[in-house]
Amino acid sequence: MSVIVQYIVVRDGDEKMTFATKKEADAYDKMLDIADNLFDFLGNSNIVLDDTRKEEISLLLAEKRDEVMPILRGVSPKAKAERKKSVSASGSTKKRSKTGAKQAASKRAGSSEENDATSDVKSASNSTSRSKEAS
Numbered sequence: 551m552s553v554i555v556q557y558i559v560v561r562d563g564d565e566k567m568t569f570a571t572k573k574e575a576d577a578y579d580k581m582l583d584i585a586d587n588l589f590d591f592l593g594n595s596n597i598v599l600d601d602t603r604k605e606e607i608s609l610l611l612a613e614k615r616d617e618v619m620p621i622l623r624g625v626s627p628k629a630k631a632e633r634k635k636s637v638s639a640s641g642s643t644k645k646r647s648k649t650g651a652k653q654a655a656s657k658r659a660g661s662s663e664e665n666d667a668t669s670d671v672k673s674a675s676n677s678t679s680r681s682k683e684a685s
Contacts, residue, residue, distance in 0.1 A: 585612035 557575035559566045561582060569575040588608035592599060599607070611618055621627060 581612045581615075584615060585609045588612060 555570075557569045557572050559569070559575055559579050559582070566582065567575075567578055569578065585605075585608040588611050589604050592604045592607060617627070
């Protein structure tokens with residue numbers, strides 16, 4: 551028999567969602583808190599919306615908060631996407647240069663090993679020829 555740990559998010563007596571990790575459950579609970587605050591904010595505004603629409607908008611904004619926050623700060627979504635592309639492009643260039651440096655280092659190490667092996671062979675043949683000359 552196995553033991554299964556489940557984390558259940560309960561709001562106002564209703565079971566909302568079940569998660570396998572506490573981290574996921576806490577993140578979902580936080581998202582619901584944000585949605586509740588947004589719902590109240592929309593309710594206090596001059597915009598006339600029915601409760602269903604307010605709830606849908608609140609949940610959407612809460613779920614997409616990572617995308618919405620820069621917009622609220624005045625950063626255009628296009629500018630953020632362009633920044634991500636330039637960062638990822640420069641990151642891949644760095645990876646390539648690191649790979650190239652590693653390959654160059656391994657080639658140098660390989661050539662120095664070859665040089666060491668060649669010098670060992672030369673010194674062995676020199677010592678053999680010296681011993682022949684001595685006899």
